[in-house]
Amino acid sequence: MKTACFENIPKYILIMLFASSTFGIYAQDNASKEGDFWSHIRFGGGFGASFGSDYTDVSVAPGALYEFNDYFGLGVGVQGSFVKVKGNYADSDLNNYKSWIYGGSLIGLFNPFEAVQLSAELEEVRVNSTFTFPSAPDITRNFWNSALYLGAGYNTGDVTIGVRYNVLFERDKSVYSDPFMPFVRVYF
Structure with a gap:
């Protein structure tokens, strides 16, 4: 049967x-x-530092990307930054500001053409900030900040320069002041 x-x-x-x-x-x-998986991995990220009179801003953001093929990639990253501003300005109520920001992100990349890179990035960071006033109690803010960035950039191979937009942006609830953010992305 x-x-x-x-x-x-x-x-x-x-x-x-x-x-x-x-x-x-x-x-x-x-x-x-052996070796085939690692041949698709690219490492990169970013580093930034800015120093001035009574101002310090340092950030580190390493990441890794797995390229499935010439068109698609998926990656993870961690980031951390420290900002400190010393005030003592006669025309300002703010005396000092200090902030620690740390967290991680997931990113998806799509290269429809050789020089064009589209991205979607989900970022989750913890924000710990303290505002010090000369004649008032300190204000401490500790919160999680979520962002979903959709971006587009010019890709030169290892470096992509572009702009991204946070679709979850809320002016009063965001660590950033604007939903648009330029970026330079480097992966080797």
């Missing part, structure tokens, strides 16, 4: 099924070879 079932199936369908299962096994074997 079982063989009668198989007699009704054309032979070329069986050959196609066998060929596709063999191809799948072969593809998995290639992916498991």
Whole structure:
């Protein structure tokens, strides 16, 4: 009875099924070879520092990206920054400001053309800031800030320069002052 079932199936369908299962096994074997995974990984990120009279701003943001092919990539990153402003200005109520920001992000990249890179990046950072006033109690703000950036940039291979937009931006609830943010992205 079982063989009668198989007699009704054309032979070329069986050959196609066998060929596709063999191809799948072969593809998995290639992916498991040592070094193949790491040949798709690129490392990069950013570093920034700004110093001035009574002003310090330092940020570090390393990341890793897995390139599936010439068009798609997916990555993760961590970031941290420290900002400190000393006031003592006669025309300002603010005396000092200090902030620690740290967190992580997931990024997806799409290169529809060689010089164009589109991105979607989900960022979650913890913000710890203290405002010091000469004649009032200090104000401490500690909160999580979520951002979903959609971006576009000019890609030169290892470096992409562009702008991104935070679609979750809320003026009173964001660590950043504007939903648009320029970026320079570097992966080697």
